[in-house]
Protein backbone atom coordinates (compact mmCIF):
# COMPACT_ATOMS: atom_id res chain seq x y z
CA UNK A 1 0.00 0.00 0.00
CA UNK A 2 1.29 3.44 -0.84
CA UNK A 3 0.25 5.51 2.17
CA UNK A 4 2.91 8.17 1.64
CA UNK A 5 1.61 11.60 2.62
CA UNK A 6 -1.68 10.29 4.00
CA UNK A 7 -0.87 9.99 7.68
CA UNK A 8 -1.31 12.90 10.06
CA UNK A 9 1.65 14.80 11.48
CA UNK A 10 0.84 13.30 14.88
CA UNK A 11 1.67 9.82 13.58
CA UNK A 12 5.29 10.87 13.16
CA UNK A 13 5.44 11.35 16.94
CA UNK A 14 3.96 7.96 17.81
CA UNK A 15 6.38 5.88 19.82
CA UNK A 16 6.18 2.09 19.90
CA UNK A 17 6.23 0.63 23.42
CA UNK A 18 9.47 -1.34 23.89
CA UNK A 19 7.64 -3.40 26.52
CA UNK A 20 5.03 -4.53 24.01
CA UNK A 21 7.79 -5.25 21.48
CA UNK A 22 9.31 -7.62 24.04
CA UNK A 23 5.96 -9.37 24.40
CA UNK A 24 5.80 -9.86 20.63
CA UNK A 25 9.25 -11.46 20.54
CA UNK A 26 8.77 -14.05 23.28
CA UNK A 27 6.18 -16.08 25.11
CA UNK A 28 6.32 -14.63 28.61
CA UNK A 29 5.71 -18.02 30.18
CA UNK A 30 8.74 -19.52 28.46
CA UNK A 31 11.25 -17.10 30.04
CA UNK A 32 11.88 -15.50 33.42
CA UNK A 33 9.97 -12.28 32.84
CA UNK A 34 10.52 -9.32 35.13
CA UNK A 35 9.47 -7.17 32.17
CA UNK A 36 5.70 -6.59 32.03
CA UNK A 37 3.43 -4.96 34.57
CA UNK A 38 0.99 -7.85 34.55
CA UNK A 39 -0.86 -8.62 37.79
CA UNK A 40 -0.67 -12.25 38.87
CA UNK A 41 -3.40 -14.32 37.22
CA UNK A 42 -3.87 -15.89 40.67
CA UNK A 43 -5.49 -12.66 41.85
CA UNK A 44 -8.37 -12.83 39.35
CA UNK A 45 -11.40 -14.17 41.26
CA UNK A 46 -12.80 -16.19 38.36
CA UNK A 47 -15.56 -18.00 40.25
CA UNK A 48 -16.84 -14.80 41.89
CA UNK A 49 -16.71 -12.98 38.54
CA UNK A 50 -18.73 -15.77 36.92
CA UNK A 51 -21.30 -15.50 39.71
CA UNK A 52 -21.42 -11.69 39.56
CA UNK A 53 -21.93 -11.65 35.78
CA UNK A 54 -24.87 -13.95 36.27
CA UNK A 55 -26.29 -11.72 39.02
CA UNK A 56 -25.84 -8.64 36.82
CA UNK A 57 -27.70 -10.25 33.94
CA UNK A 58 -30.54 -11.26 36.28
CA UNK A 59 -30.71 -7.74 37.72
CA UNK A 60 -30.24 -5.57 34.63
CA UNK A 61 -31.15 -7.86 31.72
CA UNK A 62 -30.63 -6.28 28.28
CA UNK A 63 -29.62 -2.96 29.89
CA UNK A 64 -26.24 -4.53 30.68
CA UNK A 65 -25.59 -4.87 26.93
CA UNK A 66 -27.04 -1.55 25.73
CA UNK A 67 -25.18 1.75 25.19
CA UNK A 68 -24.99 3.79 28.38
CA UNK A 69 -24.13 7.24 29.74
CA UNK A 70 -20.78 8.68 28.63
CA UNK A 71 -19.93 9.54 32.27
CA UNK A 72 -20.36 5.88 33.20
CA UNK A 73 -23.24 4.00 34.81
CA UNK A 74 -24.55 5.73 37.92
CA UNK A 75 -24.11 2.61 40.09
CA UNK A 76 -20.36 2.58 39.47
CA UNK A 77 -19.93 6.34 39.71
CA UNK A 78 -21.68 6.27 43.07
CA UNK A 79 -19.62 3.32 44.30
CA UNK A 80 -16.38 5.10 43.32
CA UNK A 81 -17.56 8.40 44.83
CA UNK A 82 -18.39 6.68 48.12
CA UNK A 83 -15.13 4.71 48.25
CA UNK A 84 -12.97 7.80 47.75
CA UNK A 85 -15.18 10.31 49.59
CA UNK A 86 -15.86 12.65 46.66
CA UNK A 87 -19.11 14.03 45.18
CA UNK A 88 -20.50 11.88 42.39
CA UNK A 89 -20.56 14.89 40.02
CA UNK A 90 -16.77 14.77 40.16
CA UNK A 91 -16.52 11.16 38.96
CA UNK A 92 -16.09 10.15 35.31
CA UNK A 93 -15.63 6.45 34.53
CA UNK A 94 -12.90 5.86 31.95
CA UNK A 95 -12.02 2.89 29.78
CA UNK A 96 -8.97 2.39 32.03
CA UNK A 97 -6.48 4.89 33.38
CA UNK A 98 -4.46 4.80 30.15
CA UNK A 99 -7.49 6.42 28.53
CA UNK A 100 -7.64 8.86 31.45
CA UNK A 101 -4.07 9.96 30.72
CA UNK A 102 -4.73 10.25 27.00
CA UNK A 103 -7.96 12.19 27.42
CA UNK A 104 -6.36 14.64 29.87
CA UNK A 105 -3.58 15.27 27.37
CA UNK A 106 -6.02 15.66 24.53
CA UNK A 107 -8.16 18.25 26.32
CA UNK A 108 -5.24 20.22 27.80
CA UNK A 109 -2.27 20.11 25.45
CA UNK A 110 -1.49 21.73 22.10
CA UNK A 111 1.67 20.80 20.18
CA UNK A 112 4.68 22.41 21.88
CA UNK A 113 2.98 22.85 25.28
CA UNK A 114 5.02 21.63 28.20
CA UNK A 115 4.14 18.65 30.38
CA UNK A 116 6.29 18.35 33.47
CA UNK A 117 6.88 14.92 34.92
CA UNK A 118 9.22 12.93 37.08
CA UNK A 119 12.28 11.37 35.50
CA UNK A 120 11.79 8.40 35.25
CA UNK A 121 8.07 8.28 34.50
CA UNK A 122 5.46 5.85 33.17
CA UNK A 123 6.17 4.84 29.59
CA UNK A 124 2.50 4.67 28.51
CA UNK A 125 2.05 8.28 29.61
CA UNK A 126 5.17 9.39 27.73
CA UNK A 127 3.79 7.64 24.63
CA UNK A 128 0.53 9.54 24.94
CA UNK A 129 2.27 12.90 25.56
CA UNK A 130 4.52 12.37 22.52
CA UNK A 131 1.57 11.52 20.30
CA UNK A 132 0.13 14.99 21.01
CA UNK A 133 3.57 16.51 20.33
CA UNK A 134 3.93 17.81 23.87
CA UNK A 135 7.27 19.12 25.08
CA UNK A 136 8.03 16.70 27.96
CA UNK A 137 10.33 17.91 30.72
CA UNK A 138 11.46 15.33 33.24
CA UNK A 139 12.63 16.44 36.68
CA UNK A 140 14.77 14.17 38.83
CA UNK A 141 13.88 13.41 42.40
CA UNK A 142 16.05 14.82 45.21
CA UNK A 143 15.76 13.47 48.75
CA UNK A 144 16.28 16.99 50.10
CA UNK A 145 12.92 18.81 49.80
CA UNK A 146 14.45 22.23 49.09
CA UNK A 147 16.76 20.81 46.39
CA UNK A 148 13.75 19.03 44.87
CA UNK A 149 11.73 22.28 44.85
CA UNK A 150 14.63 24.16 43.30
CA UNK A 151 14.94 21.57 40.52
CA UNK A 152 11.33 22.32 39.58
CA UNK A 153 11.80 26.10 39.96
CA UNK A 154 14.82 25.98 37.64
CA UNK A 155 12.92 24.02 35.00
CA UNK A 156 9.97 26.41 35.32
CA UNK A 157 12.14 29.48 34.83
CA UNK A 158 13.81 27.86 31.76
CA UNK A 159 10.33 27.17 30.34
CA UNK A 160 9.27 30.77 31.03
CA UNK A 161 12.37 32.13 29.26
CA UNK A 162 11.54 29.97 26.25
CA UNK A 163 8.06 31.56 26.18
CA UNK A 164 6.36 28.18 26.63
CA UNK A 165 3.38 27.21 28.75
CA UNK A 166 3.21 24.38 31.26
CA UNK A 167 -0.20 22.72 31.05
CA UNK A 168 0.20 20.08 33.70
CA UNK A 169 2.50 18.11 35.92
CA UNK A 170 2.03 14.36 35.54
CA UNK A 171 2.85 12.44 38.71
CA UNK A 172 2.44 8.90 40.04
CA UNK A 173 2.79 9.67 43.75
CA UNK A 174 2.08 6.15 45.01
CA UNK A 175 4.54 3.31 44.23
CA UNK A 176 5.56 4.82 40.97
CA UNK A 177 5.99 2.94 37.73
CA UNK A 178 8.91 2.35 37.16
CA UNK A 179 10.72 3.16 40.41
CA UNK A 180 8.26 1.80 42.98
CA UNK A 181 8.87 4.89 45.11
CA UNK A 182 6.28 7.24 46.63
CA UNK A 183 6.20 10.98 47.24
CA UNK A 184 6.17 12.10 50.86
CA UNK A 185 3.38 14.32 52.13
CA UNK A 186 5.78 17.31 52.18
CA UNK A 187 6.73 16.65 48.54
CA UNK A 188 3.06 16.43 47.55
CA UNK A 189 2.36 19.73 49.33
CA UNK A 190 5.35 21.39 47.68
CA UNK A 191 4.24 20.31 44.17
CA UNK A 192 0.65 21.37 44.78
CA UNK A 193 1.92 24.79 45.96
CA UNK A 194 3.98 25.12 42.75
CA UNK A 195 0.93 24.24 40.64
CA UNK A 196 -1.12 26.91 42.41
CA UNK A 197 1.62 29.51 42.13
CA UNK A 198 2.46 28.88 38.47
CA UNK A 199 -1.08 28.15 37.28
CA UNK A 200 -0.79 24.62 35.95
CA UNK A 201 -2.79 21.50 36.77
CA UNK A 202 -1.59 18.22 38.24
CA UNK A 203 -2.58 14.89 36.73
CA UNK A 204 -2.21 12.44 39.60
CA UNK A 205 -2.10 8.91 38.22
CA UNK A 206 -2.53 6.41 41.01
CA UNK A 207 -3.32 2.88 39.81
CA UNK A 208 -1.16 1.27 42.54
CA UNK A 209 -2.37 3.34 45.48
CA UNK A 210 -4.33 0.54 47.13
CA UNK A 211 -1.51 -2.00 46.78
CA UNK A 212 0.30 -0.95 49.96
CA UNK A 213 2.29 -3.68 51.76
CA UNK A 214 3.67 -1.61 54.64
CA UNK A 215 3.70 1.94 56.04
CA UNK A 216 0.95 4.54 56.36
CA UNK A 217 -1.30 5.81 53.59
CA UNK A 218 -0.32 9.30 52.45
CA UNK A 219 -3.08 11.75 51.38
CA UNK A 220 -3.65 12.03 47.63
CA UNK A 221 -2.55 15.20 45.86
CA UNK A 222 -6.20 15.58 44.90
CA UNK A 223 -7.22 15.81 48.56
CA UNK A 224 -4.69 18.63 49.02
CA UNK A 225 -6.03 20.70 46.12
CA UNK A 226 -9.28 19.30 44.64
CA UNK A 227 -9.60 22.12 42.10
CA UNK A 228 -6.03 21.85 40.79
CA UNK A 229 -5.64 18.09 40.53
CA UNK A 230 -7.15 15.48 38.20
CA UNK A 231 -6.96 12.17 40.02
CA UNK A 232 -6.86 9.01 37.88
CA UNK A 233 -7.63 5.59 39.28
CA UNK A 234 -7.91 2.11 37.81
CA UNK A 235 -9.52 -1.26 38.43
CA UNK A 236 -6.65 -2.96 36.57
CA UNK A 237 -4.41 -3.64 39.54
CA UNK A 238 -7.08 -4.00 42.26
CA UNK A 239 -9.48 -6.19 40.26
CA UNK A 240 -8.51 -7.28 36.73
CA UNK A 241 -7.02 -5.33 33.78
CA UNK A 242 -9.19 -7.17 31.26
CA UNK A 243 -12.15 -5.08 32.40
CA UNK A 244 -10.41 -1.93 31.10
CA UNK A 245 -12.06 0.30 33.67
CA UNK A 246 -10.80 3.30 35.58
CA UNK A 247 -12.00 6.67 36.80
CA UNK A 248 -11.12 10.35 36.72
CA UNK A 249 -11.96 12.61 39.66
CA UNK A 250 -11.79 16.33 38.94
CA UNK A 251 -13.46 19.73 39.05
CA UNK A 252 -16.76 19.58 37.07
CA UNK A 253 -15.47 22.17 34.57
CA UNK A 254 -12.57 19.88 33.64
CA UNK A 255 -14.76 16.76 33.70
CA UNK A 256 -17.15 18.39 31.25
CA UNK A 257 -14.35 18.69 28.65
CA UNK A 258 -13.30 15.09 29.31
CA UNK A 259 -16.94 14.03 28.92
CA UNK A 260 -17.30 15.66 25.50
CA UNK A 261 -13.93 14.26 24.42
CA UNK A 262 -14.98 10.77 25.44
CA UNK A 263 -18.12 11.05 23.33
CA UNK A 264 -15.92 10.99 20.25
CA UNK A 265 -13.59 8.34 21.66
CA UNK A 266 -15.81 5.49 22.78
CA UNK A 267 -19.30 6.90 23.46
CA UNK A 268 -19.35 5.16 26.84
CA UNK A 269 -17.22 2.81 28.93
CA UNK A 270 -18.14 -0.92 28.65
CA UNK A 271 -21.52 -1.39 30.33
CA UNK A 272 -21.42 -5.03 31.47
CA UNK A 273 -17.95 -4.50 32.93
CA UNK A 274 -19.14 -1.43 34.84
CA UNK A 275 -22.09 -3.25 36.40
CA UNK A 276 -19.82 -6.14 37.40
CA UNK A 277 -17.28 -3.75 38.94
CA UNK A 278 -20.07 -1.87 40.77
CA UNK A 279 -21.45 -5.14 42.20
CA UNK A 280 -17.96 -6.22 43.23
CA UNK A 281 -17.38 -2.97 45.06
CA UNK A 282 -20.80 -2.79 46.66
CA UNK A 283 -20.82 -6.38 47.91
CA UNK A 284 -17.36 -6.10 49.52
CA UNK A 285 -15.98 -8.84 47.24
CA UNK A 286 -13.46 -6.44 45.75
CA UNK A 287 -12.00 -5.64 49.15
CA UNK A 288 -11.89 -9.29 50.18
CA UNK A 289 -10.03 -10.15 47.00
CA UNK A 290 -7.76 -7.12 47.30
CA UNK A 291 -6.64 -8.25 50.76
CA UNK A 292 -5.52 -11.58 49.28
CA UNK A 293 -3.70 -9.82 46.42
CA UNK A 294 -1.88 -7.56 48.87
CA UNK A 295 -0.69 -10.55 50.91
CA UNK A 296 0.46 -12.34 47.77
CA UNK A 297 2.34 -9.34 46.40
CA UNK A 298 3.92 -8.47 49.73
CA UNK A 299 5.40 -11.97 49.79
CA UNK A 300 6.69 -11.63 46.23
CA UNK A 301 8.20 -8.22 46.89
CA UNK A 302 9.97 -9.54 49.99
CA UNK A 303 11.23 -12.54 48.07
CA UNK A 304 12.60 -10.41 45.23
CA UNK A 305 14.34 -8.04 47.67
CA UNK A 306 15.80 -11.01 49.52
CA UNK A 307 17.06 -12.65 46.33
CA UNK A 308 18.58 -9.43 45.00
CA UNK A 309 20.41 -9.03 48.32
CA UNK A 310 21.75 -12.58 48.08
CA UNK A 311 22.82 -12.67 44.45
CA UNK A 312 23.44 -9.25 42.89
CA UNK A 313 27.05 -8.23 42.37
CA UNK A 314 28.48 -5.29 44.33
CA UNK A 315 27.73 -1.89 42.80
CA UNK A 316 24.14 -2.80 41.91
CA UNK A 317 21.52 -0.97 43.99
CA UNK A 318 17.73 -1.06 43.99
CA UNK A 319 14.68 0.68 45.43
CA UNK A 320 12.65 -0.76 48.33
CA UNK A 321 9.01 -0.05 47.41
CA UNK A 322 6.33 -0.09 50.11
CA UNK A 323 3.74 -1.17 47.54
CA UNK A 324 2.97 -1.47 43.83
CA UNK A 325 4.39 -3.97 41.36
CA UNK A 326 7.91 -2.76 40.52
CA UNK A 327 11.35 -1.97 41.78
CA UNK A 328 14.15 -0.19 39.96
CA UNK A 329 17.76 -1.32 39.69
CA UNK A 330 20.77 0.92 39.16
CA UNK A 331 23.91 -0.68 37.78
CA UNK A 332 27.38 0.86 37.84
CA UNK A 333 28.07 3.74 35.41
CA UNK A 334 28.95 2.46 31.95
CA UNK A 335 26.42 -0.37 32.00
CA UNK A 336 23.94 -0.17 29.11
CA UNK A 337 20.67 -1.99 29.86
CA UNK A 338 19.46 -1.72 26.25
CA UNK A 339 22.66 -3.27 24.84
CA UNK A 340 22.63 -6.02 27.48
CA UNK A 341 19.01 -6.83 26.80
CA UNK A 342 19.41 -9.27 23.87
CA UNK A 343 22.01 -11.27 25.77
CA UNK A 344 19.68 -11.50 28.78
CA UNK A 345 16.73 -12.52 26.63
CA UNK A 346 18.84 -15.12 24.83
CA UNK A 347 19.72 -16.58 28.23
CA UNK A 348 16.01 -16.57 29.17
CA UNK A 349 15.45 -13.52 31.40
CA UNK A 350 13.63 -10.27 30.56
CA UNK A 351 13.44 -6.82 32.15
CA UNK A 352 12.68 -3.33 30.84
CA UNK A 353 15.63 -1.00 30.27
CA UNK A 354 15.28 2.14 32.42
CA UNK A 355 16.22 4.56 29.68
CA UNK A 356 12.77 4.14 28.08
CA UNK A 357 11.22 5.74 31.17
CA UNK A 358 13.47 8.80 31.07
CA UNK A 359 12.06 11.58 28.87
CA UNK A 360 15.62 12.70 27.97
CA UNK A 361 16.90 9.16 27.28
CA UNK A 362 19.19 9.12 30.32
CA UNK A 363 19.20 6.32 32.90
CA UNK A 364 21.08 3.90 30.62
CA UNK A 365 22.41 1.98 33.62
CA UNK A 366 18.95 1.33 35.10
CA UNK A 367 16.29 -1.35 34.70
CA UNK A 368 12.75 -1.99 35.93
CA UNK A 369 11.83 -5.30 37.51
CA UNK A 370 8.27 -6.48 38.08
CA UNK A 371 7.52 -8.87 40.93
CA UNK A 372 3.78 -9.56 40.55
CA UNK A 373 3.69 -11.78 37.48
CA UNK A 374 5.97 -14.74 38.17
CA UNK A 375 5.65 -17.44 40.84
CA UNK A 376 8.00 -17.33 43.82
CA UNK A 377 10.10 -20.20 42.45
CA UNK A 378 10.53 -18.44 39.10
CA UNK A 379 11.49 -15.19 40.85
CA UNK A 380 14.26 -17.10 42.67
CA UNK A 381 15.56 -18.77 39.50
CA UNK A 382 15.21 -15.57 37.44
CA UNK A 383 17.23 -13.45 39.87
CA UNK A 384 19.97 -16.09 40.07
CA UNK A 385 20.22 -16.15 36.29
CA UNK A 386 20.20 -12.35 35.89
CA UNK A 387 22.78 -11.92 38.65
CA UNK A 388 25.04 -14.54 37.04
CA UNK A 389 24.90 -12.73 33.69
CA UNK A 390 25.54 -9.34 35.31
CA UNK A 391 28.49 -10.66 37.34
CA UNK A 392 30.28 -11.61 34.11
CA UNK A 393 30.26 -8.02 32.85
CA UNK A 394 33.42 -5.98 33.46
CA UNK A 395 31.29 -3.01 34.70
CA UNK A 396 29.62 -5.21 37.37
CA UNK A 397 32.40 -7.66 38.26
CA UNK A 398 33.35 -7.60 41.94
Ligand SMILES: Cc1ncc(COP(=O)(O)O)c(C=O)c1O
Nearest residue numbers: 037096097098122177234236246
Ligand atom coordinates in the same frame (compact mmCIF):
# COMPACT_ATOMS: atom_id res chain seq x y z
C1 LIG B 1 1.33 4.49 36.17
C2 LIG B 1 0.37 3.79 35.27
N1 LIG B 1 -0.69 4.46 34.80
C3 LIG B 1 -1.58 3.88 34.01
C4 LIG B 1 -1.46 2.55 33.63
C5 LIG B 1 -2.48 1.96 32.72
O1 LIG B 1 -3.34 1.13 33.42
P1 LIG B 1 -4.79 0.79 32.94
O2 LIG B 1 -4.98 1.45 31.63
O3 LIG B 1 -4.83 -0.70 32.83
O4 LIG B 1 -5.71 1.31 33.97
C6 LIG B 1 -0.37 1.81 34.09
C7 LIG B 1 -0.22 0.41 33.68
O5 LIG B 1 0.71 -0.28 33.95
C8 LIG B 1 0.57 2.44 34.94
O6 LIG B 1 1.63 1.80 35.42
